Amino acid sequence: MLGLIKRNPIDRLSKALGKDKVNTSIVERKLYSYDATPIPVERETPSAVVFPESKEDVRRLVEVCYEENIPIFPRGAGSGLTGGAVPTDGRGVVVSFERMNGFKVDLENTTAVVQPGVVTYDFQRYVESLGLFYPPDPSSFKYSTIGGNIAENAGGPRCLKYGVTREYVLGLEAVIKEGSVIRTGSPVIKDVAGYDLTGLFVGSEGTLGLVSEATLKLIPKPPKRATALAIFKSLEQVGDAVTNIMTKGILPSALEFMDRDAIRAVEDYKPVGLPKEAEALLLIEVDGSEGAVKEQINQIRDILTAMGVEVKVAQSDEEAQRLWTARKNLGPALGNLKSGKINEDIVFPRTYLAEALPRLREIAKRYELSMVVFGHIGDGNLHVNLLYDRANRREEERAEKAVDEVFELALSYHGSITGEHGVGLTKRKFLRWQLGDEGYELLKGIKLLFDPKNLFNPGKVLG
Numbered sequence: 001m002l003g004l005i006k007r008n009p010i011d012r013l014s015k016a017l018g019k020d021k022v023n024t025s026i027v028e029r030k031l032y033s034y035d036a037t038p039i040p041v042e043r044e045t046p047s048a049v050v051f052p053e054s055k056e057d058v059r060r061l062v063e064v065c066y067e068e069n070i071p072i073f074p075r076g077a078g079s080g081l082t083g084g085a086v087p088t089d090g091r092g093v094v095v096s097f098e099r100m101n102g103f104k105v106d107l108e109n110t111t112a113v114v115q116p117g118v119v120t121y122d123f124q125r126y127v128e129s130l131g132l133f134y135p136p137d138p139s140s141f142k143y144s145t146i147g148g149n150i151a152e153n154a155g156g157p158r159c160l161k162y163g164v165t166r167e168y169v170l171g172l173e174a175v176i177k178e179g180s181v182i183r184t185g186s187p188v189i190k191d192v193a194g195y196d197l198t199g200l201f202v203g204s205e206g207t208l209g210l211v212s213e214a215t216l217k218l219i220p221k222p223p224k225r226a227t228a229l230a231i232f233k234s235l236e237q238v239g240d241a242v243t244n245i246m247t248k249g250i251l252p253s254a255l256e257f258m259d260r261d262a263i264r265a266v267e268d269y270k271p272v273g274l275p276k277e278a279e280a281l282l283l284i285e286v287d288g289s290e291g292a293v294k295e296q297i298n299q300i301r302d303i304l305t306a307m308g309v310e311v312k313v314a315q316s317d318e319e320a321q322r323l324w325t326a327r328k329n330l331g332p333a334l335g336n337l338k339s340g341k342i343n344e345d346i347v348f349p350r351t352y353l354a355e356a357l358p359r360l361r362e363i364a365k366r367y368e369l370s371m372v373v374f375g376h377i378g379d380g381n382l383h384v385n386l387l388y389d390r391a392n393r394r395e396e397e398r399a400e401k402a403v404d405e406v407f408e409l410a411l412s413y414h415g416s417i418t419g420e421h422g423v424g425l426t427k428r429k430f431l432r433w434q435l436g437d438e439g440y441e442l443l444k445g446i447k448l449l450f451d452p453k454n455l456f457n458p459g460k461v462l463g
Contacts, residue, residue, distance in 0.1 A: 009068035010048050013093070016060045022093075023049045032075065032094040033087055036140075038341045041083040041425045042459075044090040046073065053099045055173065055181075055212040061095065062210060063179030071455050074206035076116070076148020079140035081343060082424030084152060084205045088459040095210065097147050105130065110218045111170060111187045116147025116211050133221040135162035138420065139328060147211055153203030155420035157254035157285070157327075160378035164420065166202040168217045174201060176209035176450050187215045200446070205422050206457040208450040222287035225253070226297040227320035230282040231275055231310040235259065235361075238280050239354030242377055244303050245284075246350065250296050255378030256283040256327050259357075262374040269333035272326045282377070283327055285320075330374055338370065338387035342399055344427075346410035347419040348380040356413055360384060360406065367402040369395070381419035407433065423461045431461065 014022040023029075024047070032049045047070075052058045065072050071092030075085040087094055097117035105112045105127060112134075114123065120141040124134050137156035138144055144154070150172075155164040171185025185191060185198035201208060232238055242255060258266070258281045263274050274281065286296040301311045314320035334341055348356050357373070364371035364386070375383040384406050388399040407417050407430045417423075417430045432440045444462055447454070 009064075009070055010093070012068065013048065013050065013061070013064050013070070016064050017050065017052070017057055021051045021053065021057065023051070029094075032078075032096060035075075035078040035080045035083065035085040037081055037083045037086065037424070037426065038343055039426065041086055042088055043083075043086045044088055044092075046087040046092050046094045047090060048093045050093050050095045051099050052095065052097065058095075058100075058175050058210050058212040059179050059181055062175045062177075065093065065455060066178045066453065069453065069455065071458050072206075072210070073457055074147075074151065074210055076145035076151065077119070077140070077143050079138075079144045079148065080152060080424065081345075081421045082418075082426045084422055084424035084457070084460055085148075086425065088425070092458075097145065100147075100212070103146075105132070105218070106187070107132075109187060110220075112216045112218060114146050114214050114216055116145060116150070116214070118146045120144050120146060120149060127218055128221050131221050132218040134168065134216065134218055135159070136165045136168060139331065146214060146216075150202050150211055150214060151204065151206050152420065152422040155376065155379075155381065157256055157376055159420075160255055160376060161251050161253045161287075162219075166199055169198055169202050169214055170217050171215040172198050172201055172211055173213040174209040174211045176456075177452060181212075182209075185215065189217070203422065205424060205460050207447060207461050209456055222253070224290045224293045225285060225287045225320070226293045227314040227323055228284045228297055228300060229274075229312045229314070229323055230284060230304050231278045231312070232280040232282070233278070233308075235279050235357050236354050237307060237309065238282065238377065239350070239352075239357060241282065241304055241307060241309060242350055242353060244307065245300055246378070248299065248303060250286070250299055252284050252296075252300070252378060253287045254283070254285040255376070257281070257374055257377035257382070258283070258327070258330070259373045261370065261372040262330055265333040265337055265372060266326050266329050269336055270326075270329050272322050274326055283323055327374075330372075334372055334385055334387065337372075338389060340388040340390040340396060340399070342386040342388075342403055343421075344384045344386075344403060344406055344417075345375065345419050345421045346382055346384060346406060347416040348382065348410060348413050349415060350378075350380050352413040352415075353377065353380060356409065359409055363402050363405045363409070366405075367398040369399055369402055376419070379419070380415065425460060428461065428463045 071089040073087040100115040101117040103114040138154040370387040372385040
């Protein structure tokens with residue numbers, strides 16, 4: 001008697017979607033098993049990479065995967081820093097949304113319907129050509145996608161004034177367990193019907209289902225911007241400066257911080273004329289009408305000058321852009337300092353910044369490590385970078401222990417373990433520290449309701 005031929009679930013997926021949308025090449029599978037996470041994480045080579053082109057493709061994909069018990073690992077542009085897009089089960093498939101890159105703007109309602117593969121920068125440029133504005137601006141905005149931004153609830157410098165991605169997602173179409181399609185929210189500004197399922201999906205890191213379409217809110221484009229550089233001789237002054245600005249009725253569109261090591265790293269990488277002898281810098285941007293911008297930037301200069309802080313106001317768009325380029329270059333600049341880097345994006349309440357910043361340096365000193373700190377200090381979101389030599393296992397272990405203390409410090413000040421990078425793989429153990437047992441169990445219950453087989457991005461957020 002002939003034995004039964006074992007059926008390959010990936011063949012069924014290819015039949016349902018078309019062979020051109022399911023790639024089983026070992027080269028492609030290897031390439032799509034990585035994201036931008038700077039430290040080694042658990043990963044497996046997926047059994048296939050799937051490229052849906054329509055909402056119906058997404059529905060069929062989930063339907064087949066749920067019937068065949070195939071884990072699903074959604075992916076935007078792979079720019080995440082916590083392993084959120086990394087496949088952790090070789091039986092699974094990576095789902096790349098790069099072919100779903102269409103959008104349509106409704107000018108009258110100032111909204112847009114956007115597919116998940118749309119590149120954030122392309123979308124922003126288009127809506128700004130119409131006099132509109134989509135504020136979320138993660139550092140990866142030139143290549144990250146709207147779907148990835150929604151999965152991670154991405155932020156960026158402008159979220160101080162304008163808020164993170166969640167504030168601009170009015171509604172979603174998503175595919176959950178067994179291929180069921182749900183629609184959350186609506187294309188209106190005010191909608192308080194029932195629980196906020198849209199808000200629940202934003203930041204869920206692909207663990208509840210696959211987003212196939214989003215309705216986004218747009219706002220009027222600010223007509224003018226101004227940028228100033230504040231130079232500090234003392235690290236402790238920075239937190240006080242932020243408080244003084246924010247309590248004088250001024251809400252900057254961005255308040256970016258760089259410590260002395262960040263300044264030196266970026267100047268050694270691509271010099272723009274930052275003062276390497278400074279203890280810290282603040283990069284400050286205001287936007288709005290021409291009169292308001294001029295008044296606010298002068299107010300900020302007066303506030304900081306009275307504190308003994310040197311302030312330089314950019315005199316042209318080119319000068320302002322040069323300063324912002326320095327901030328954007330920080331990531332690659334740090335790669336020149338050490339072969340290993342742990343980049344954590346913790347959050348402190350602003351009132352504790354003056355006290356917390358020196359304590360971060362104490363942690364680095366205690367573990368004999370280099371630490372570079374920069375970030376969106378206006379909302380308390382700091383990027384703490386612990387640098388180490390990957391060839392030195394003892395130094396790497398010290399860095400891993402120091403990370404625990406960094407998170408403990410943030411939580412001791414009622415802060416958060418992440419402001420925009422998400423939890424992914426690298427912060428799973430710390431999530432329970434922040435939420436407690438009861439909160440953690442609630443998240444598990446929500447996950448179970450949407451995904452009882454644990455097939456959507458398994459292993460992420462919840463261990």
